Amino acid sequence: MKIARPVSKISVVILSMLFYVGSPAWAQDKTPTLPAVKSTISSTLLKEADAGYQRYAAYNGNYFTFDPARQSWPCDVSQKQLREWMDIIDSADSQKPTKPKHTKSSSTAAAASSKFGYSYENVVFHPVAATCKNGKLDGNVEFVYEGTRKAWGPTYQKTSHELAKVTMRMADGHPVHMLELKKSVSGDQASNNQAANQKPAMPSDTVNIRSTAAQYNHRRASTATIVMAGGPNPMYFLKRPVAHHRVEKAFYAGTTLMSIETQDKAGLKDGLALTYKDGQAIKTCFKHGRQIDLKSCNG
Structure with a gap:
């Protein structure tokens, strides 16, 4: 069965921010200030992710070096498992929409083209260093991977x-x-409607750098990701397990908290969601992806 993931509205907003950015943020001379977070594990992972980015920024040479002749692992490792660990998973709407045709079903096609989605192609993993114990990966492992992402x-x-x-x-x-x-x-991004064509012209190539640190507890991951995508400040994404098999996700633009929400195991909003505008919190309540009365989350 193919694994797929839904795309939330907050993810759509973040995607838009990533697509319409200016000059690279990593050209700045000073180290960005990390947001203050209450969770000890999230704070620790943020510092580790920042240290990882600083190592990359200071590295003189090809940071992604691997031996192309070395393509085998010391024990059996499936690409499916590697993709799950790296979160290289297609969205639930993984069929890229086509341009609507002028037929009786054009309204259906137009509705399909309004969806957001992403998929991965030509993903290849290159092992650099690995050890195994009892036929399983064990100890320190290093690898490089590459692929194409379509959104x-x-x-x-x-x-x-x-x-x-x-x-x-x-x-x-x-x-x-x-x-x-x-x-x-x-590369170049093709707009699908006239409104999008009114946006400022994009550069021919846009470079994003992401540094992530993760810690696993009973196979549930807490993560912190720093995204250098352009503009004066980096973006920060935090994820940690919470009660009832849910995940809490927070998004910061610089040191400013922009949104926080909880999701169920299917990746659907479940519980109280907060978005911040001009310092004010806008609250909404969800149950397995469906918005419900706010009182249900305040009880």
């Missing part, structure tokens, strides 16, 4: 080439800790 929505289509270096600490075939530095280079 789409009602006003854009986007293709980017992704290249990442990953170091993981494994125990009995399961990840315990992970550091990932990913470089994403996006």
Whole structure:
């Protein structure tokens, strides 16, 4: 069964911010200030992600070096498992919409083209260093992976080439800790409607740098990601497990908290969601992706 993930409205807003950015933020001379967070594990992971980015920024040479002749692992490792660990999973709407035709079903096609989605192609993993115990990855593991990510929505289509270096600490075939530095280079973006064509012209190539640190507890991950995508400040994404098998996600623009929400195991909003505008919190309540009365979340 193919794994797929829904795309939330907050994700759509963040995608838009990533697509319409200016000059690279990593050209700044000073180290960005990290947001203050209450969770100890999130704070620790933020510092680790920042340190990972600083190592990349200071590195003189090809940070993503691997031996192309070395393509085998010391024990059986499936690409499906590697993709799950790296969150290289297609969205639920993984069929790229086509341009609506002038037929009786054009309204249906137009509705399909309004969806947001993304998919991955030509993903290849290159092992750099790995050890196994009892036929499973164990200890320190390092690899590089690359692939093509395609994303789409009602006003854009986007293709980017992704290249990442990953170091993981494994125990009995399961990840315990992970550091990932990913470089994403996006080409020209084609708009799908006249409104989008009124936006400022995009540069021919847009480079995003993402540094992620993750810690696993009983296979549930807490993560912190720093995204250098342009503009005066980086963006920060935090994720941590919470009660009732849910996940809490927070998004910061610089040191400013922009949104926080909880999601169920299917990736649907479940519980209180907060978005911040001009310092004011806007509250909404959800149950398995469906918005319900706010009183249900205040009880």
